[in-house]
Amino acid sequence: MEKQELIKKVNSVLAEEFEVEESIITPDANIKQTLELDSLSLVDMVALIENEFGVKIPSADLVKVQTFAALYDYLAERA
């Protein structure tokens, strides 16, 4: 998957699942703050990513993926 296509899909599935406007998802934005995730809904994000992109984000990696840009890069390397 091309990176632009991947970014578009990531933004789309996250906005739909967590019920936010897609326009507020920007590369430098903090994922947890933007999507208003707590420890439980963070689990749902990991499950969503795994289901949609076939990439499991282990807890050790999750702490490093703070921004959407970091998430795009993480998935681009593995998807």
Place this chain on the structure above:
Amino acid sequence: MKRVVITGMGIWSCLGKSLDEVRDSLYNGKSGIILDPVRKEMGFRSGLTAKLDIPDLKGELSRSQRAYMPEQAKYAYCATIEALRNAKIDQDYLDKHDVGLLYGNDSSADPTVRAVDTMREKHDTTLCGSGAIFQSMNSTVTMNLGTIFHLRGINLTVSGACASGAHAIGLGALLIQTGLQDMIVCGGAQEVNPFSIGSFDGISAFSTREDAPEKASRPFDRDRDGLVPGGGAATIIIEEYEHAIKRGAPIIAEILGYGFSANGDHISSPNVEGPSKSLRMAIERAGIGINEIGYINAHATSTHVGDTNEAKAIFNVIGDAKIEVTSTKSQTGHEMWMAGASEVIYSMLMMKNNFIAANLNFENPDEDSAKLLIPAKRIEKHFDTFLSNSFGFGGTNATLIVRNM
């Protein structure tokens, strides 16, 4: 002992999504039963079920709140919203008082099965999602309602099989009588999905009259052949009398008596002694004479042994007293964990509107039901006191007596 009154009711059932709709359905003898083709594809012996919609709460509750709610918690939420509104209780009141919550629920199979399917297929528990644990616990209704409405009194799920809802109300009444709580949100909820009752179907408990779904639930009729599963949720707000007076609440009825017993006998076949004891205890605690009871809402589910033994128990207790006895399950099917609460509401709606709904499909009595006064057609009648029975697997029995106010 303090007096316990009812100040609000709400319901989400196969007979309607509001008290007004349900009242009209009762009055008009509407059946909520259908044949579900999905169940037949799954190998069910009987595909009969009550039909009701799962509420869409998007826009009303947050994504996280909804994620923790199985269908029966959504039914319970809608019923509770209506009940609180009717009781004139807003969120500000709930935030400033220690309101309790006792709700009957005895399964949450659908989310449990889905989580297990995911674990088996994916070998990765994360993929079950964050909602699975909260949806699959038996206490799912009380944990969800308690957090959504910020309730801070007693918070407990009552699991007493098909008497769960009645025991929830009865136990709530005891807490109020003893002064431990001023107000409790009580009720019962029942999931309506194939997974929840597949194994129940497997023991041949359900009617197989699939060619005529509306004729399938026929409590007390000679030709009954089993129950029809149903569900939804029903909420009543119970309150200490003086407390209700002080806040200017709409007092609509008083809970006079709660009787209970256990058969200590067979796990599925009820006996006569246990239910008789529950009935007698409720009447004794209510401090009323038999002739003060104007209507009996029977547990009768349309099974052979259950209806027979309940008819015997009722006759044991009331003798030749001319009291109308019906089972609203002829319209709703068996609402199981919800039934004890919903049937209080059905009876309340009849009491407030001066009628007794028909016991649908009561065409021929059997030897025991012939001894009772069971109207096959709706009758117009004013009554001020009713008795409601709920019995469950394992031989748990509950009886409530309610008086008009």
